[in-house]
Amino acid sequence: MNEAGVIVGIGSEQGADHVGLEVIEVLRQQAWPAELGCGLYSCTAPAAQLPGMLSDAGWAVLVDGIRAGGKPGTARRYRIDELLLESGSASSHGIGASATLALLRALGQLPARTAIIGIEIGTETDTAIEGWAQGGAQAVRELATALACGRAHSPC
Amino acid sequence: MTEPREIKIHVPVLARVEGEGSLQIDVRGDRIETLHLRIFEPPRMFEKFLEGRSYHEIPDAVARICGICPVAYQMSAVQAIETAFELEVGPWVQAMRKVLYYGEWIQSHALHIHLLAAPDFLGFENAIAMADEHPQLLRRGLRLQELGNRIMALFGGRSVHPVGVRVGGFHRAPAISDVQALCSDLETHYAEAMALLQWTLELSLPQQDQDFVCIALGSEEEYPIYQGFITDGRALKIDARQYPDYFREFQVPHSTALHSTYHPQGVDGGEGVDYLVGPLARLDLHFNKLPASVRELMHSRGFSVPSGNLFHSVIARAAEICLAIHGALELLRTYSVPDRPYVPVGPRAGTAAGCSEAPRGILWHQYEFDRRGRVVQARIVPPTSQNQRRIETDLRLSLEAFGLDRPEQEIRQHAETVVRNYDPCISCATHFLELQVRRA
Numbered sequence: 001m002n003e004a005g006v007i008v009g010i011g012s013e014q015g016a017d018h019v020g021l022e023v024i025e026v027l028r029q030q031a032w033p034a035e036l037g038c039g040l041y042s043c044t045a046p047a048a049q050l051p052g053m054l055s056d057a058g059w060a061v062l063v064d065g066i067r068a069g070g071k072p073g074t075a076r077r078y079r080i081d082e083l084l085l086e087s088g089s090a091s092s093h094g095i096g097a098s099a100t101l102a103l104l105r106a107l108g109q110l111p112a113r114t115a116i117i118g119i120e121i122g123t124e125t126d127t128a129i130e131g132w133a134q135g136g137a138q139a140v141r142e143l144a145t146a147l148a149c150g151r152a153h154s155p156c
Numbered sequence: 157m158t159e160p161r162e163i164k165i166h167v168p169v170l171a172r173v174e175g176e177g178s179l180q181i182d183v184r185g186d187r188i189e190t191l192h193l194r195i196f197e198p199p200r201m202f203e204k205f206l207e208g209r210s211y212h213e214i215p216d217a218v219a220r221i222c223g224i225c226p227v228a229y230q231m232s233a234v235q236a237i238e239t240a241f242e243l244e245v246g247p248w249v250q251a252m253r254k255v256l257y258y259g260e261w262i263q264s265h266a267l268h269i270h271l272l273a274a275p276d277f278l279g280f281e282n283a284i285a286m287a288d289e290h291p292q293l294l295r296r297g298l299r300l301q302e303l304g305n306r307i308m309a310l311f312g313g314r315s316v317h318p319v320g321v322r323v324g325g326f327h328r329a330p331a332i333s334d335v336q337a338l339c340s341d342l343e344t345h346y347a348e349a350m351a352l353l354q355w356t357l358e359l360s361l362p363q364q365d366q367d368f369v370c371i372a373l374g375s376e377e378e379y380p381i382y383q384g385f386i387t388d389g390r391a392l393k394i395d396a397r398q399y400p401d402y403f404r405e406f407q408v409p410h411s412t413a414l415h416s417t418y419h420p421q422g423v424d425g426g427e428g429v430d431y432l433v434g435p436l437a438r439l440d441l442h443f444n445k446l447p448a449s450v451r452e453l454m455h456s457r458g459f460s461v462p463s464g465n466l467f468h469s470v471i472a473r474a475a476e477i478c479l480a481i482h483g484a485l486e487l488l489r490t491y492s493v494p495d496r497p498y499v500p501v502g503p504r505a506g507t508a509a510g511c512s513e514a515p516r517g518i519l520w521h522q523y524e525f526d527r528r529g530r531v532v533q534a535r536i537v538p539p540t541s542q543n544q545r546r547i548e549t550d551l552r553l554s555l556e557a558f559g560l561d562r563p564e565q566e567i568r569q570h571a572e573t574v575v576r577n578y579d580p581c582i583s584c585a586t587h588f589l590e591l592q593v594r595r596a
């Protein structure tokens with residue numbers, strides 16, 4: 001089963017919301033994504049970029065900063081349906097990722113195996129991001145490996 | 157005696173616009189007493205950040221001002237830099253820059269029409285709610301958006317914050333085979349773009365004509381996108397360096413983005429007026445430069461210019477998608493790989509300006525360089541900040557015409573729809589705030 005997959009870091013180049021992008025930078029320095037045959041993408045404009053990034057992918061891991069009340073820096077796995085709670089009011093980088101994902105799911109254009117790594121950013125400044133990104137990258141690796149081998153799948 | 161109705165409408169966060177803005181309207185009876193489009197995104201200080209930077213850093217830096225219109229920022233910037241250095245880039249670079257820019261228009265307009273505007277006109281809260289009843293419409297929109305992304309990635313290296321642009325040209329020229337594949341995609345999608353235009357022409361749009369000044373680039377030969385003089389379609393015909401002589405920027409208490417006014421007699425010649433930039437302004441001034449097939453379709457559906465109805469902006473965007481696909485095909489049919497995709501740059505001291513047509517309207521840059529090509533001073537005027545006063549005027553007129561005796565929720569919804577006609581890019585608009593440092 002190891003169809004080609006994608007790992008997408010979502011965020012803004014400003015502030016703590018940069019952590020998703022930072023995770024991708026960490027992954028670019030590692031060998032396993034290429035060995036797994038997955039593409040790495042940085043997404044700062046979800047509505048404009050996500051549809052193209054996810055099209056033709058057999059599986060997808062999305063990594064983004066979240067505010068869920070947890071300890072800052074904590075990386076947690078989410079299913080798509082756990083996060084598609086809002087109708088998508090605009091964020092500072094265009095239509096939000098959750099709204100775009102909800103739209104793609106409604107149109108049947110989301111990879112069947114899609115899951116999210118959310119990294120809690122709380123109210124911290126971005127000085128802690130490097131440490132968060134390393135932890136996030138490890139969580140992404142575990143999830144991506146599972147999705148690629150079909151051991152985990154997200155009910156989309 | 158009946159007291160006049162008083163309502164206060166506060167939309168704390170405008171939905172389906174890029175960035176964070178809010179609206180404050182105070183109504184008494186049948187009059188709007190106060191109306192403020194509040195932008196409270198923190199100023200991003202790009203003009204200050206650029207000071208001391210070398211000219212070659214500017215394209216990558218300004219591309220990060222906006223995730224939706226990075227090419228526009230790069231194009232206005234390189235124009236200004238190349239003018240300051242008296243650099244002629246040649247026809248290949250100019251043509252491919254237009255193609256890159258067309259890609260951004262396609263992507264930006266497709267995103268706006270389908271994900272931001274269509275829900276308003278079809279009676280849905282958002283595009284997700286539309287998906288069950290209009291899946292083909294949304295899928296077509298995503299395909300057009302992806303076409304724009306592919307054009308941008310081919311010439312810019314990637315679709316967001318492109319890295320392929322450099323002062324003097326491009327870092328690399330795409331292979332002929334890649335361009336041929338793109339041409340095939342463009343041909344395929346032209347029919348979809350025309351179908352989209354027809355769909356917009358058949359929408360039931362509010363009829364609301366207003367009187368306003370249109371400001372856009374002008375050209376004798378073409379529907380301008382990458383370069384041209386600045387015009388109001390009447391007496392104004394200036395080049396980019398004269399922009400400050402006719403347009404004034406100033407701060408208002410309720411917005412972190414500067415407001416702008418146009419002064420037909422010059423900034424020292426009297427009061428200024430608000431003005432419109434963007435797709436409808438361009439369409440009103442350059443309709444006759446659209447491809448014949450596009451004009452014929454629009455005429456056949458009874459569309460005529462000039463239009464004073466900002467709800468026709470969705471039609472203008474659809475027409476510009478057709479124009480962009482048609483224009484990109486025309487430029488790429490005779491594509492060849494040059495010996496070198498850029499011309500060498502020799503920096504020099506000087507000040508110059510550049511102006512191009514971002515998807516949302518004219519985007520003006522000015523830079524002063526030292527003899528080593530480092531930025532001494534930078535100034536950037538985005539289209540959304542220029543449209544702010546027009547938006548506030550439009551809101552006042554639109555809501556009074558809509559009827560202030562309607563339920564508050566209806567007034568709020570109509571106000572949001574009016575703002576979305578302008579496709580405001582609020583994050584772009586807040587790049588500058590005057591900074592004063594007081595030292596004890």
